[in-house]
Structures are given as structure tokens and as C-alpha cells.
Amino acid sequence: MGAPSGFTSSDKSGRSTKPVESREHVVIRFAGDSGDGMQLTGTQFTNQSAMAGNDIVTLPDFPAEIRAPAGTLAGVSGFQLNFSSQHIFTPGDEPDVLVVMNPAAYAVNVDDLVEGGILIADNDAFSKSNLRKAGFEGNPLEAEGLTDRYRLFSVPITKMTVEALKDLGLPQKSVVRCKNFFALGLCSWLFNRPTDATLRWIEAKFKKPELIEANRRAFHAGWNYGETTEAFAATYQVPEADIEPGRYTNITGNKALAWGLMAAAAKADKQLFYASYPITPASDILHELAAHKDFGVITFQAEDEIAAAGVALGASFSGSVAVTGTSGPGVSLKGETLGLAVMVELPMIVVNVQRGGPSTGLPTKPEQSDLLQALYGRHGECPVAVIAPSSPTDCFDAAFEAVRVAIRYMTPVIVLSDGFLANGSRPWKTPSFADLPEIAAKFWTETLGFHPYLRDEDTLSRPWVVPGTPGLEHRVGGLEKDYNSGNISYMPQNHERMIRVRASKIERIADELQPLEVMGDPDADTLVISWGSTYGALYAAVKELNSQGQPIAHAHLRWLNPLPPEIGELIARYKRVIVAELNMGQLVRVLRERFLVDAVPINRMQGQPFKTGELVAEIKGLMEKRA
Amino acid sequence: MGAPSGFTSSDKSGRSTKPVESREHVVIRFAGDSGDGMQLTGTQFTNQSAMAGNDIVTLPDFPAEIRAPAGTLAGVSGFQLNFSSQHIFTPGDEPDVLVVMNPAAYAVNVDDLVEGGILIADNDAFSKSNLRKAGFEGNPLEAEGLTDRYRLFSVPITKMTVEALKDLGLPQKSVVRCKNFFALGLCSWLFNRPTDATLRWIEAKFKKPELIEANRRAFHAGWNYGETTEAFAATYQVPEADIEPGRYTNITGNKALAWGLMAAAAKADKQLFYASYPITPASDILHELAAHKDFGVITFQAEDEIAAAGVALGASFSGSVAVTGTSGPGVSLKGETLGLAVMVELPMIVVNVQRGGPSTGLPTKPEQSDLLQALYGRHGECPVAVIAPSSPTDCFDAAFEAVRVAIRYMTPVIVLSDGFLANGSRPWKTPSFADLPEIAAKFWTETLGFHPYLRDEDTLSRPWVVPGTPGLEHRVGGLEKDYNSGNISYMPQNHERMIRVRASKIERIADELQPLEVMGDPDADTLVISWGSTYGALYAAVKELNSQGQPIAHAHLRWLNPLPPEIGELIARYKRVIVAELNMGQLVRVLRERFLVDAVPINRMQGQPFKTGELVAEIKGLMEKRA
Amino acid sequence: MSTTAVDVTKQTRKDFVSDQDVRWCPGCGDYAILAQVQKVMPELGVPRENVVFVSGIGCSSRFPYYMNTYGFHSIHGRAPALATGVKLARPDLSVWIVTGDGDGLSIGGNHLIHILRRNLDVNILLFNNEVYGLTKGQYSPTSRLGQITKSSPMGVVDQPFDTAALALGAGATFVARTIDVEQKHLQSVLHAAVEHKGTSFVEILQNCPIFNDGVFSEVTDDDGRAYRQLLLENGKPMLFGPESDRKGIRLSREMRPEVVSVNEDEGIDEDILVHDVANDAKSFFLASLDWQTAGAQPPMPVPLGVLRAVDRPIYEQSVHGQIDAARQKEAAGDFDRLFATGDSWVVD
Amino acid sequence: MSTTAVDVTKQTRKDFVSDQDVRWCPGCGDYAILAQVQKVMPELGVPRENVVFVSGIGCSSRFPYYMNTYGFHSIHGRAPALATGVKLARPDLSVWIVTGDGDGLSIGGNHLIHILRRNLDVNILLFNNEVYGLTKGQYSPTSRLGQITKSSPMGVVDQPFDTAALALGAGATFVARTIDVEQKHLQSVLHAAVEHKGTSFVEILQNCPIFNDGVFSEVTDDDGRAYRQLLLENGKPMLFGPESDRKGIRLSREMRPEVVSVNEDEGIDEDILVHDVANDAKSFFLASLDWQTAGAQPPMPVPLGVLRAVDRPIYEQSVHGQIDAARQKEAAGDFDRLFATGDSWVVD
Numbered sequence A, B: 001m002g003a004p005s006g007f008t009s010s011d012k013s014g015r016s017t018k019p020v021e022s023r024e025h026v027v028i029r030f031a032g033d034s035g036d037g038m039q040l041t042g043t044q045f046t047n048q049s050a051m052a053g054n055d056i057v058t059l060p061d062f063p064a065e066i067r068a069p070a071g072t073l074a075g076v077s078g079f080q081l082n083f084s085s086q087h088i089f090t091p092g093d094e095p096d097v098l099v100v101m102n103p104a105a106y107a108v109n110v111d112d113l114v115e116g117g118i119l120i121a122d123n124d125a126f127s128k129s130n131l132r133k134a135g136f137e138g139n140p141l142e143a144e145g146l147t148d149r150y151r152l153f154s155v156p157i158t159k160m161t162v163e164a165l166k167d168l169g170l171p172q173k174s175v176v177r178c179k180n181f182f183a184l185g186l187c188s189w190l191f192n193r194p195t196d197a198t199l200r201w202i203e204a205k206f207k208k209p210e211l212i213e214a215n216r217r218a219f220h221a222g223w224n225y226g227e228t229t230e231a232f233a234a235t236y237q238v239p240e241a242d243i244e245p246g247r248y249t250n251i252t253g254n255k256a257l258a259w260g261l262m263a264a265a266a267k268a269d270k271q272l273f274y275a276s277y278p279i280t281p282a283s284d285i286l287h288e289l290a291a292h293k294d295f296g297v298i299t300f301q302a303e304d305e306i307a308a309a310g311v312a313l314g315a316s317f318s319g320s321v322a323v324t325g326t327s328g329p330g331v332s333l334k335g336e337t338l339g340l341a342v343m344v345e346l347p348m349i350v351v352n353v354q355r356g357g358p359s360t361g362l363p364t365k366p367e368q369s370d371l372l373q374a375l376y377g378r379h380g381e382c383p384v385a386v387i388a389p390s391s392p393t394d395c396f397d398a399a400f401e402a403v404r405v406a407i408r409y410m411t412p413v414i415v416l417s418d419g420f421l422a423n424g425s426r427p428w429k430t431p432s433f434a435d436l437p438e439i440a441a442k443f444w445t446e447t448l449g450f451h452p453y454l455r456d457e458d459t460l461s462r463p464w465v466v467p468g469t470p471g472l473e474h475r476v477g478g479l480e481k482d483y484n485s486g487n488i489s490y491m492p493q494n495h496e497r498m499i500r501v502r503a504s505k506i507e508r509i510a511d512e513l514q515p516l517e518v519m520g521d522p523d524a525d526t527l528v529i530s531w532g533s534t535y536g537a538l539y540a541a542v543k544e545l546n547s548q549g550q551p552i553a554h555a556h557l558r559w560l561n562p563l564p565p566e567i568g569e570l571i572a573r574y575k576r577v578i579v580a581e582l583n584m585g586q587l588v589r590v591l592r593e594r595f596l597v598d599a600v601p602i603n604r605m606q607g608q609p610f611k612t613g614e615l616v617a618e619i620k621g622l623m624e625k626r627a
Numbered sequence C, D: 001m002s003t004t005a006v007d008v009t010k011q012t013r014k015d016f017v018s019d020q021d022v023r024w025c026p027g028c029g030d031y032a033i034l035a036q037v038q039k040v041m042p043e044l045g046v047p048r049e050n051v052v053f054v055s056g057i058g059c060s061s062r063f064p065y066y067m068n069t070y071g072f073h074s075i076h077g078r079a080p081a082l083a084t085g086v087k088l089a090r091p092d093l094s095v096w097i098v099t100g101d102g103d104g105l106s107i108g109g110n111h112l113i114h115i116l117r118r119n120l121d122v123n124i125l126l127f128n129n130e131v132y133g134l135t136k137g138q139y140s141p142t143s144r145l146g147q148i149t150k151s152s153p154m155g156v157v158d159q160p161f162d163t164a165a166l167a168l169g170a171g172a173t174f175v176a177r178t179i180d181v182e183q184k185h186l187q188s189v190l191h192a193a194v195e196h197k198g199t200s201f202v203e204i205l206q207n208c209p210i211f212n213d214g215v216f217s218e219v220t221d222d223d224g225r226a227y228r229q230l231l232l233e234n235g236k237p238m239l240f241g242p243e244s245d246r247k248g249i250r251l252s253r254e255m256r257p258e259v260v261s262v263n264e265d266e267g268i269d270e271d272i273l274v275h276d277v278a279n280d281a282k283s284f285f286l287a288s289l290d291w292q293t294a295g296a297q298p299p300m301p302v303p304l305g306v307l308r309a310v311d312r313p314i315y316e317q318s319v320h321g322q323i324d325a326a327r328q329k330e331a332a333g334d335f336d337r338l339f340a341t342g343d344s345w346v347v348d
């Protein structure tokens, strides 16, 4: 008989009665087949942890295939969460706890588990055929030495799930699908997570009552298994972190970016127009915005990336806050249109959620290798502004700022996110809309002395004139324009003048950037520079190094073009400058060229974020080498 | 009655009987309406000069419109030629002789004429309506002071042409069209050019006998006008230059490039496959190659630049020497496909005949602003080899070398030409085909131990295996591949390894580059660096500076990626390094970054090549400033 | 000074003539088209500030500069994309796309077929001169087999597109064809295009005297006008030929076109096809008439006028319709509510 | 060791199965297609080393990895371009393009229509699942109006392409349609495609159980098979429906499709259209049958099989023909003569 749903602990309240050990932080990774629902499990566990008051950082990791054959190494999907009572900045280097739902997940992930870490495995899934698919001869759970290295909990998850659900009359396939909730229940128990939200979520998510009941039962069964059996002697507790009061929501970078665009358009009192062609890992921005038609957002799924850029530019000409989002391959296609946007000087945002390149590369993995393309990837002298968010939540602010700058300077702005930010999540202290700054964005209507390339003295930007404005009919286009009339001009000096004025316009943005913050040891002789998503890992590494007494400071660049004006002087103050990036060294080139500083790179191109430990070691190595 | 054709000089031989003054070199510019045949006139005059034994450099200058309304400034077309008894390297800064066929041509060009220069004008064309179209109130030929500045020859060219042809029964339109041959005849007389070739050319070029006769008569009429009237007191002679013996032909950069590709493919014993989409100023390469089907050349006019690149890459997979040619906007579209070529490691040549950018920019004018795009204009770490020819004739050698390197290293190679090289011409000492080096290009057929990413130890290149080879069936593609098997791989370390190996492959090309030649003063403390088409202007400027006693040396970079290995050391030897480019400073960024040298830029973005005089002045200025 | 609106009813041709010098070659067919468009504009009753001309690159694509309206001379092939953005963001504007056979059918082919299927309410004028003019005479996707051009010295071997068939195949709701030199017809087609709600696709056969002179003379010279123009009228039989030698088109049992002589006084045979702009099969049939193959006997006439006109939902209306519907939702547009969605929690 | 050729006559299905793990979702229609293609391959009599599969990006575009032939998994939408290069450089190869409704009709639409008009002798298999599979479920250019997907939460408003109509409009010489689950039919269509000289365009309706499950069940479930499949055979009347309830298609006076009951024993009415793969008007007519609009009465059947097959010059033959002709010229291929052309002169 299947177990009814409900907790077995004495008070039936979902609180364990077993002894509790306290931990500062825990890194847990759920891994299974793409069909096993690991992303969902991870997300739920994350929400529970956030609500428990921990600081959290997540790192989902998908395969490139939708659903590679079940049980194969290629089909393994993972989700890692770091939850802590301290402020944290990375999803953690290595999991303390690893949950594997099949042998392939074991094979791909086990080497990452810290020695002495907890390994929970669904031993039902370690069947002969699954073992073969994962390339095992025997059952690795039974391998010699395994229990010396890890604290193994070999749990018959499938069997117990089936058992718990057996009288519900569901097809076997649906029953087995619930096993991730068993795992979630077990982990919820193990880490004393609040369970109400999950139970509420199950009710909201599943439409059919029997599925609600099934998942609820599986969840309870997992929880009860921990509480009842003697396999686990104790539970763990990660105390609440000291977090600024406020309302929080756990948000991925893509969602934050979408919301940032929406909020900025609203604050500029303009229509948000998002034109895009689906591509991993940027598509979720399209999905998120498409779901917000109630905010007046127009989303347009174009026939390709070139069209998306063209449609956005047309919408900008018509007065919308126009955005086109994509990933690397799409940016390689948008170059020509971006050049046109530079020439016609219209505001436009290009979001590049970077992934592993070149070419199709590693489509689901993060990388920072599109920076030089953002700066130089078009024919002609073709400068655009470039900003890179530093965390999932900063995606909101960076998007907001990109819109502001694009309008104020009448220029395209590239936002360089990446797959790690896009899918990773952080708790976001939700602002009140009223408190967000206004964005000045008035269309030009003055006919006196008008021409389309009249320039604002401060910003050098030209006026934003939209069709429908009487008396200001004019033509824009990709041919060079006369500085004084906006007509086509092939005159030699005029061309040079226009090239220089377009460049100066971008440089002027620097005047209003937030001052660069220098973190870490104030007496440092070494400066580590990061940009984009590596902020967290670098921050954590420098903190660690400082705590080890290393004299290191840290600066993070959010704007890549223009650079903050003080960066040159700042760099000059240090004996050593290190630039860490997930590429072959791109920002480091820019800094070396601009400031003739012998900055040295730390590079990683493995489709993964930096690990703090690696960074610590590598920075130390450089300090010794260049002492 | 119209004049019969024939020369009026006493010996009827086309040799003048008037006094002859000798000149070291002459810069002449023909300018008129797009419909006036100025390119043809210039080309013929050039050929005459080459055959007269002079060294020559040309600079055609077209409007962007096919044929803007007759008589307007926008419709002016020009052709400048420098012919000399010395070795020359530029088309000359300012014309010594200016021929203008209408007021618009006068307006656009007259300021360039050197003081005291010869100005020949078709005064019949200075009608009221033409003057108005060119923006004149009165007739500038009659303006006060003009004859003080220039030696004006105001000639009724149209009227005399009409007169000479009047009994031929041709329609008025055809008659008037012949006036450029009058001008050519006059100039041929004035500079004692050999006339036979022109007369032969007229016969070959025109099909209808009456047109042959008409142009012949116009030519003679012009010649005779000079000889007979008293307008001209003397003729000029530019003696033969001391030119290496051999057979020469006057060749434009585009033609030389096309021939270089053809010769290279033949030397590699492969089919040349050129896929392109027309674009100024690259289209002539397509036209030239399309005309050589007798060499087995396949040309494919694609539906767009993306298709052209894709077709080329497909042809390369099939074993052709595959080339795709375009200009800036087209390169901005080819980025993604180029990335695929990098990933699949197939040989491919991308020719970029640079023009003024960004966007549509100045489509008929040269610029060097696509260098950084060539280096960095693709997503991901995506290195390709980059070579830039230094003169129209070097286009042959650079194309040849690009093919060799592409095959040897199994890599895309970008050839950066520009509009100046493309249309400009130089005498080319024609090689014997037999003397050109062979290009080793064997397809791989060995099955033992084969996988598609097996690497050659020396070059790191993978094997070129073409379909049809039994036993070597394999798949390539844009996803990251395993170093050891060539299968798709998402493994972290493998990705980094592959990125590094692709980069090393390009770096290895440096091992076999020709040593860098240092020209100019051997004891110099200042080094001027040039690349691409600016070679000639820089060479001439440094020569001039040296002759003025300035301690300056000159190095020219032909390969931009990789850089020649000795460049770093070389640069370190100088107190000052100056990099002159037709852009905002792109190579200078690369050198500053790579070698941390405080190289300073000289930039010009005016849609024109450097002028030697400007360079001399600017370099001197920098020497003083940084003394 | 504030902006001043033009009185729509008083707009004249001149109001649509810009101050830019027209830079086409003498004798170019584009002049005639420009003149007709400028003539038709005031009749639309749209103030010129609400009109936008969007083009790509090519001789034809210079068009916007000469219209005293808003204009965007974009990049090669992308005008339909730009125009989609303009129109979708501002459905109140009258949006016109001007393109060429190279711009619209070669590099821009994809954007063209996609805008046609989406059916935005815009007008597309494709100037078909069967050559690349601006780049000085290479063959285009409409150049005929065997045509000698700079890039096809031994003759074109690429089968040309039939522009109308391509548009119909893409699902265009309005497809028409006219000729630069037929001023009246051109005007009437422009009017029909404007009246159509949805994407109006108009192919204009245009002479390029410099690189493809006389390519349409077979249907525009005196003989051609008389014998080779099939002037389509909705609901009317498909007749052509001079008064003295009228002919009609009928369908054979095998569904092939047949040309037969007709004596209008004696009444028109039932078999003669009656044009129906809303009948897919007829539109496709007309598009498949091969009027270009040299020497076909009897030579087929070129169908001119509206080949197809059907009603279908208009894209921008559907898009804005969904937005309007969504805005009826409770808390629509409330950011504070949005930020609090999902599993939010409070730290105090 | 030198390379070894396979004995063509002895090739079996297995020779075409590569060593790569097939990575589609369980139940994906792509498996069935792969199996049929691998089955048909040995029957072509082409040694597998002379076969090249070229694809773009998408689930469907993974296809080449699973074929033990040469293969190129290129970039999104560009397979027709790559394949054109492969085939034009080496006309002796058997070249196959595998693409999806997104890859082939969205980003790759332009290359597709251009390869179709050029008519290279290659085979195109377009797997139409009416959705973007690989990117996890956005709508595609063939998704139906109203379809709810991740990017169309309130329903698709973009009119879908009719794939066959688009191909016909582009001038395709061979257009066919089949279904993943109809193994025999799929095989026969593959055979017909191979036999056709010129570009063969085959649309394969394919189920994506993950993101668009059952989209074709209306024509593949038991009822659908019986009532909704119009199996085309050249020279045969257009009939469908179960034995007990046969129907035929005829053209009304207004040239509109009509479905009528047929009793085959009593002889088939003259009016019933007879399929003719070489008749443009009929092919277009078939392509314009609207079988997808839900709830049409009577529902139209889906035309399956070869809609069009006509002969036209083959692109690569024309290209190489010109080259061969040029090579007959005196001094063809003589570089020294080439270098001396134009106005060359000798300095001595």
C-alpha cells in the first residue's frame, strides 16, 4: 500500500526530530538524466534555502541536446547550489553533497565531490543497462574505497517512490517521473529546509489532482525516509545569513535582464520593443518578455538575427526602446546592422548572452570570449558602448543603465551577459518601481534650424525625431553624412570629422560613470581586475587571499567601452596587474594597449565559471613568479 | 568639313616638332563627368606612359553613383597618374597637370593643382547651365587671378571634336562622346607619348568602323591642335626610368589578386573556386575570374555574402582552393561562417577590399579600417591568418602566399586589400609561370589511425580529406571537437586545449615568414611602420625625410596575423615608433598591446591614400614633439 | 518655434518632392516611377509626416532621399526588416518599402518572403530591372538565362525567379505587376496597393538604360503594348491584344493555358477565364504563365495589374490586439506586483 | 595502409550507420526518418564515400553524425550554401541536405529558395515538426496560427508558410511531401527524389513528442490515415478515403477545389483531376489545398507524394559545361599567355 502524504516526524510539521549539526555553508549538486527533472529539483531546493534566510548562488548546467538518449553521459543535467549563512559570491567550487539519479550522473560528477562529502545515489537506477550506457563494467557504488572517500547513501529512490504511489493508478512512467520529488524531500529533510512553499508550489504547478497527490507523496516519502530510517543519523542546519531587510525574490540573470529592460522603458515612458531570434542561452529573455504583454511589451520573433536587428533598429527609428538579444553566433550576424545603427545614431540595445565559441562551440556553456568582437567586430571605425553585468541581479541594473545611455547618447549599447549569469540565480532585493530613477527621453520636435545631425553640446548626440512629427521629415541612412546638414557627403574632411565625433560621443559616456570601487587590501601592491560574470569568483578569491595576508586589491569593470576614466591612474599605482577572464585574454589586451601596463592574464576556457580555489592558487603563483 | 585622321606634324609620325622640355616626373589628373570616359582616358594615357618606359602609379577616383545627373559635383570622376623617370611609389600628392571636361570637374579638383600647374579645360562645357549645376555664378575660367596661379589652356574641345567628326554622319550624342579622345590626343602630344598603341587599341575596342574612325579622328584632332596652334609653345618629355629588364604589363590590384589566386590554385594542382556577391570595390575580382573559365576557374555569384562564404567553405571541403571576396559590409556578414571555417579547419581565403566605413560609408573610397575586424570580428576565440598586399602588383604575391598558407595550415586567411590597391595600377614584371613556386597540397588518404583532427607535428594542421576517399568517411561541424578523436566533445579541458591549439597553429605561420626588411636610415632612432596600401606613401615620405637628414627607418608589415617574429625586438631598438594608417589607429593598438611600446599613430580617414607631403610634415612634427 | 502640421487635403505633388538632387542616370526608369509615386501620394490623404519610405541599397533604393517624407536608406536587403520595426512600433504610419531585384530577391529574399507571410499593412515596390545597377551590371536573380553581364561573360545559367510566383508561394495577400513606362497603369496599381489592407507587393518592370537597356521592350514597344500586355481586371475575362485581334486565355483539360481568338462583339466564350483576385489557383496560374522565354509560340502576354488580393489578419493588428487584451488583466503593468511574483520572501 | 573502396553492390544498411550515439529524445520522429534513409542508401548504388550529408543546426540537423558517410554539420540555415559548394566543386558526389522548418525556412529561407531555383542535383530533406526543437520549443515559420509556445504565450499570429507552395513559387523542379511514420511512403518518396535530376525538395512531416506532440495526428492517426491522406500518383486521378468511402478532387468552374464521392467500380468521373507532376498549375493547385486549418468542412486531405517533377538544366552541369567549352579555346590555361595579355611591353 502506498504511503499517504504527510510527515512522519513526531509533530507532523515537517521539522525533523533528529539531532542537528550546524554548517556555515553547503554546496549541493543534483545530477541526473535530462528527463529526471534536476533543474526543477534544484530550483525548488534553492527557493527553500532562500526562504530559510540563506544567501544563495546557483549554477545550472544543461547538456546541448534536448534529451540525449536516457542514461548516457551526454544526457546528464546538473544543478548546483551554494547556500550559506555568510555573504557568498559563487556557486561553490566543489559540491559538499552530490545527489545522483543514475550511473551517468555519477560518472560525470563524482570527481568533483569533496573528500568526505555526502553522496546520495538512487541505487535502483544502477541497473546493468544503465551502467553499460555510462561506460561502467561493474557497479561503482560497490567499488572498493568509495565509502572511504565519501559518505555514501545508497537509497532505493525509484522503488520507494513507486511504493509510495502504487495505489494512485498512475501509469508507470508518471510514477517514476516523481522520483525527483523523493530526492527533494530527502534533501529538504537533511538540511532542515522549510517545506510549505514546496508543497504549495506542487499544487500550483500540476494541474491534475492525481499528479499533485503523487508528487506530494513522493516528497513526503523522501522526507520520511530520512526521518525514519537509520541511514541518516543527523540533519544539517545552515543558519540564516545576515541579509539586508527587504523583500527578496530569487532571480536568474535572464529574467532580471528582461525586467530591467521593461523597467527602463517604462521609466523613459517608451514602448519596449524586443526583436530576437531564439538561441541558447538567450532565448529565456524572449520568453520572459513575451509573457509581459500586459506591460505593453512588444516581442517579435524574427526570421533570423539580421532581421531581428533590423526590426529593432526600425522600431528605434519609430521611437521605441529597441532591444535585440542573442548569443555569439547571432552577434556575428548582426554586425552589419549594428554598423548602420552607429551611422544613423539611433538608440538600440544588443544583448549578447555569451556562450562557448568559436562557431557553435559549446552552446550551453558560459564564456567571455566575445569582448573584442563587441569592441571591434564591425567593418570601419564603428564604436559602440559596452556594459557587462556582474551578477544575475546586476543584469537588472545593467540593462536599465544600458537603456539610459543608449537614449542619452543616441547610440547602440552592447550588454555582455553570459550563460552563467543567464541561468544562474541570486536573491534579488526587489526595488520599488517608484524609487527607480527616471530616464529622460524626449523626442525632438523643434523645426527651427533643424537637421538630423544637429548635435547636443554635452553629449554630442543627435536629436531623436520620430516619424509623425510635422515639419521634421528627413532621411537617414548608411552613407556618410554631412556634419552640418545631415545630407549625404563624400567630402574628405567631413568623413574624418564624423568618425571622430562618433568616437568622442562614446568617450563622453565616461564622464558620468559611477566611480570605480577598489575592493580588497587598501595597501595592496597587486591589483586584480575582473569584468562581467567573474566578479563573484574574483571577489571571493581576493577575500580569501587577503585573509591569507596577501596584499591584493580588486577592481571590477562594468563598462568596457568607454572604460572608467580613473582606470589608467589606478592601474599605475600597482606593481602588478592581473586580469582574470574566461577567454584567452581579451580585456587584458585592451588594458595593455591603452595604458602600456604589463598586465598579466589568468584565463580559463572550459565552459565553466572560475573556481575560487583555482583562482587563489593561480594568483598566488603569479605573485611569486613576479615578486 | 571634318578633319581626316592623321598627324599634322611634319613627319606625320606622331612625333611633335615643337621644343621639348624634360621633367623627372609628372602627375596628371583627368577629371570630368562620369559619362565623359575619364577612366578610359586615364588608363590609355597610363599605358602610353608605361610603354614610354616610365615608372607609373595610378589613382582612379569614382563617384558612388553610377552616373549622377550630368554636370553635378556628385558625378565627377577622376583619374590621376604619376609617371616618372625615377622609381616612384605613389600616384603623387598634387597634379602638375589637370584636365577638366566641365565646371563640376573644375570645382572638385582645381584646389589640388600645384601652383603654376597646367590647367586644360574644355571651355565649351562651361555653359551657363553647367556652371549652375556646379554651383558657379560666373565662369571661373575667366576669374581674376586664375592665370596668375595656373597656366590655363582653355580649349574648345567639344566644338573641335564635333568639327572633326562632322561628316561621319554619327548621331550628335556619339560625336560628343569622342571628346575624351581629343583630350587624350592633346595630352599625348604634350607629353610626347607613343601613339601607336592607342590607335591600335581604338581599333580593337570599338566594333563599328564609324566609331573607330570617329575616335581616331578625335584623337588626331587633339594631337594636331597641340602641334598646330600656338597655344602650346613646347612639349614635355619624361625620360625612361631605369627599370629592370623584362616584360611588363600595367595591372590593377584587383586583377593581380585574381591572377595570383589562379596561379596559386594551378601550382597547388587544385580547382580555383571563387564564390562572391558583388560589392564595390571588390566586384572586379569576380569579373576577372569569371572571364577565365578557360583556366578551369569556377566562379559562383551567390545570393548574398553569407551564402558566398558558405559555398566557398563547402567547396573547400570538397577539395577546391576556395575563395570568397568582398568588401567591409560583406565581411561583417561572413563572420559566422568564418568562425565555422576556423572550427572545421579548412583552407579558405577571404578577400576584403576595404572601403570607407562604417556601414555603407564611402563605398568607392579606400580606407584601412577593417584590420581589427579581421583580427577580432567573430564571436569566441577565433584566430585567422591575415595578410595585406602593399601595392597593386603585390596583390598577386599576397594572394599566392595566402593560398599557400591556407592549405599548409588548414586555416582561413584574410587578405586585406583596399580600394586604392584594387583600382590603382602599377607596371608588373610578369613572371614565367614555371618559375613560380609549387604549392604542396596533397589530400589525405591514409586510413590507418585516421581521425579528422589528427595533427601534423610541424604545422599543427589537420589532414585535408575530401569526400570520395574510401575508408575516411567522417563528419565535421561547428561544435567543439575532441582533440583525440574528432568527435563532438563538451569536456572542459578539451575545449581549452582545442582553443590553444587553434591559436598555436596560426602562431606557427610566423616561423616561415620572410624576414622583415628595414628600409631607410640604418642609424635611425625613429621607426615608421606601415601596412597594406600605405607602403608606397610611407616609403616615399621616409625617403624624402632621409634626404632631409632625418634619422628615420621604415618597416612594412605584410602579415598582420601572425606578426613577423622579429618585430618585437626591432621595435625595441628605436626611441620612437610611429604607425601610419588610414584609420583611427588599429595596427598601433596591436603593437602597443603586444610589445608595450608607446607607438604613436598617424591617422587619416578621408577616403584617400596618404599624401607624401602630409606624411613628411606630420612625421617631422612628431619627431619634434617627442624629441 | 513649434512644429506645424500640413493640411492633408491641400497636399500636392510638390509637398512630396524633397530638396535632394536626384542622382539616377539619364533615362533611368526610376524617374518615371518616382514621378508617379509623388503624384499618387497627395491622393492618399495621409499627411507626409506620417509617411515613411524604407529602402535597402541599390539605385532603386536611393528612392527615399527624393521623397519629402520620413525615410530610411538602410543596408542591402534589409528594408523589410527595418520597415517591420517601423510599422509594428507605430501602426499609424504609412510605410513603404522600395527595393530592387537584387536588394529584394537576392540578399533580401528571406526578409521579403517573411514579411509577405506575416502580412503587415505596408506597401512594397520592387523595381525589377533584371540587373544589379548600382554595382555596375552583374546579373540578378531575375536576369534571364543566357544574359551576358560582367559576372556572366558566357551567359547566365541560374534559372531566374518569377517574382510574382515567389510572392504568391510565400503567401502574399496582394501581388501586382506594372511597368515604369505605363504611367496610368502604374498609378492605378499604386492605388490598389494602398487600398489593400495587408502587405501589398508590387513588381515594377523598370528599364536600366545603362546595364540592361530594352529588356522589357518586347512588352513596352508598340507591338508589345498591343499584343503582349494582359491587363487584369477583377471579375473580367482575361483578354488581350489590339481591338482588331483580341485574344483570350482559357484552361485546357490538362489545366494548361491556351490562347484563343475572341470576338467581343459576338460575346465571350464561357471558357475564357474570368479573373478573380481572391482565387489562389488562378493567381498561381497567372504567375506560371511564361511570358519571358524568348521565341515561345504563341508568345504569352505578361499579366499586369493585380494578380492576387485577399484579406487575412493584419500582423500589427494581431500583435497589438494581444497586447491590448493582456492589458485588461488585473495589475497589468504593475512593476511592484511583478517584482513580487514567484517565490519571494521577506527578510526583516 | 592505403584506402579501400567498398563494393557498392554489397553495401547494406549497416554500412551507413555511423559509430556515433544517436542523441534525439525518445520517441522523436527523426529516428524513423534516419532508419529509412539508412535503408534506402544501399539501394542507390553509390559507394558511401561518395555520399555527403550537409546540415545546419537543429535537432534534425544532427542527422549527418549518424550517417557513416562524409558529413558537414554546418551553421544555422546555411546548409544549402555549403552543399552548393560541395556539389559544384565535385558534381560526382551524391549530396544530401538535411534541414528543419526553422533551419530551412526561417534563418535559411533565402538559401533554400535560391538553391531551388538554381536546380543543383542535390536532395533536400526538410524535417517539419512545426516547432524549434533544439532551442526548446519556440514557434517556427510553419507553426499554426494560435499555437501556444514559449515565445507565443498568447498564440502565434504569424501566418505559417505552406512549405510546398513556397518551394514551387521559388521554381523548384521537384517537390514532394511525406510523413515520418509512413515508412513505405517515405521510402518511395526518397527513391523518387534520388531519381529526379535536379534539386529534390522533400518535406517530411515529423512529430516532436517533446514540444509539439501529435501535431500531425489528424493525418496520421487511424482516422487521418484513412480520410486525410491524398496519395498522389503521376497520371492517376486524385483519390483518397477508405475503400468504403472513396473521394476524389475536382476543379469547380471557379477553379476552386471540390471534394466529391467516387465509386471506383462504376468508373471515375472525367472531372476528377488526374495528377501530372509536370503541370505547374496542378502542382500549385495541390499546394494551395488548405489541409491544416482546423475545422474546415469537409476537411481537405494532405497531398502526399510528388507534387511536382520537371526537367530543367542542372546547375552544375551548366557551369561545368561553360568551363569545358572555354577550355577548348586556344591557349586555354596558359598563364604565360595570360600574363602577356593587355598592353604589355618589354623593357630591355
Ligand SMILES: Cc1ncc(C[n+]2csc(CCOP(=O)(O)OP(=O)(O)O)c2C)c(N)n1
Pocket (backbone or CB within 6 Å): B277, B278, B279, B280, B305, B329, B330, B333, C057, C058, C059, C060, C061, C076, C099, C100, C101, C102, C103, C104, C127, C129, C131, C132, C133, C134, C135, C140
Ligand atoms: C552587404 C552588401 N553587399 C553588397 C553590396 C553591393 N550592392 C549594392 S546595391 C547591389 C545590387 C543592387 O541591385 P538591385 O537591388 O537590383 O538595384 P538596382 O541598382 O538595380 O536598382 C549590390 C550588390 C552592398 N552595398 N552591401
Ligand SMILES: Cc1ncc(C[n+]2csc(CCOP(=O)(O)OP(=O)(O)O)c2C)c(N)n1
Pocket (backbone or CB within 6 Å): A277, A278, A279, A280, A305, A329, A330, A333, D057, D058, D059, D060, D061, D075, D076, D099, D100, D101, D102, D103, D104, D127, D129, D131, D132, D133, D134, D135, D140
Ligand atoms: C545563428 C544561430 N541562431 C540561432 C541558433 C539557435 N538555433 C539552433 S537550432 C534552432 C532552430 C531549430 O529549429 P528546426 O530547424 O525546426 O530544427 P528542429 O530542432 O525542430 O529539428 C535555433 C533557433 C543558432 N544555433 N545559430
Ligand code: SF4
Pocket (backbone or CB within 6 Å): B066, B067, C023, C024, C025, C027, C028, C029, C030, C059, C060, C129, C133, C134, C207, C208, C209, C210, C211
Ligand atoms: S545604373 Fe541603371 S538602374 Fe541605376 S540609375 Fe543608372 S539607369 Fe538607373
Ligand code: SF4
Pocket (backbone or CB within 6 Å): A066, A067, D023, D024, D025, D027, D028, D029, D030, D059, D060, D129, D133, D134, D207, D208, D209, D210, D211
Ligand atoms: S526536441 Fe523534438 S525534434 Fe528535438 S530531438 Fe527531441 S523530440 Fe526530436
Ligand SMILES: [Mg+2]
Pocket (backbone or CB within 6 Å): C058, C100, C101, C102, C127, C128, C129, C130, C131, C132, C133, C140
Ligand atoms: Mg536591379
Ligand SMILES: [Mg+2]
Pocket (backbone or CB within 6 Å): D058, D100, D101, D102, D127, D128, D129, D130, D131, D132, D133, D140
Ligand atoms: Mg523544427
